[in-house]
Amino acid sequence: MANIQVLIVEDEPLIAEDICEYLSNVDYTVLDIAYNKAQALKALEQQSPDMIILDINLGGNLDGIEIAHLINQKYQLPFIFLTSYSHKSILDQAKVTRPLGYILKPFTEKDLFSSIEIALYNFSQHAQPHNLNLERINQVLLSPLTEKEFQALQDIYLGLTNKQMAEKHFVTVNTIKTHLQNLYDKLSVGSRSEAMAKLRELTN
CATH class of the missing domain: 3.40.50.2300 (Response regulator)
Incomplete structure (x- = not known):
């Protein structure tokens, strides 16, 4: 979700x-x-x-x-x-x-x-790791994040809602939901809070 x-x-x-x-x-x-x-x-x-x-x-x-x-x-x-x-x-x-x-x-x-x-x-x-960058994250993931998925991750750390993300990137809310779902799948999580916890674990 x-x-x-x-x-x-x-x-x-x-x-x-x-x-x-x-x-x-x-x-x-x-x-x-x-x-x-x-x-x-x-x-x-x-x-x-x-x-x-x-x-x-x-x-x-x-x-x-x-x-x-x-x-x-x-x-x-x-x-x-x-x-x-x-x-x-x-x-x-x-x-x-x-x-x-x-x-x-x-x-x-x-x-x-x-x-x-x-x-x-x-x-x-x-909660944001000090060195949050796409290259470092992809080094520890089996399936690497795309640039769009990494943007969605950064927006999570800004506390943005899906609607705010869509307005920021000039796309539909459904597009944002797709990026987030792909992000969750690659991190093996089911929510924003779990994604942040997983990133803390991966970047420590």
Whole structure:
């Protein structure tokens, strides 16, 4: 799946549906919705999201903060908090998990997308190998990347959506999806986050 894949962890079904609707308006794919801690942990074990939207308060508990610690320790994936909490005590607990965004409810579609775009860009820049170049990557791959596939890889590290990539290169979104799928096949991965993890492994 070439779209940016998002895991939503939110215990209020109506808010989760709002987020799904917002994401469906652009080229994001909702990978799964987890309504509690157990579902969130299962989704993380079984799937590879590119971004996690994480509510702090799940069922009356601050389980979102615990999940955030686990994401950092085990999965190294970008996440943003979506919460109704703005108390300093909660912020103090949340900030040590190093979220890439903190959205207060109620939120707008614009709030959500700007936070996701900034989060993806910052995470991707942090994850990018220092010496990312086509020649070096192709030395360690059985099937070498083309120039177009390498451009798609570079755009992943810029945190661009498929639509943004298409506009940048003056091609269709389907062409971008083809380049991304070929890239995933050659790296033996299934998502952007897995591609970045594989590149870290290959270039170390």
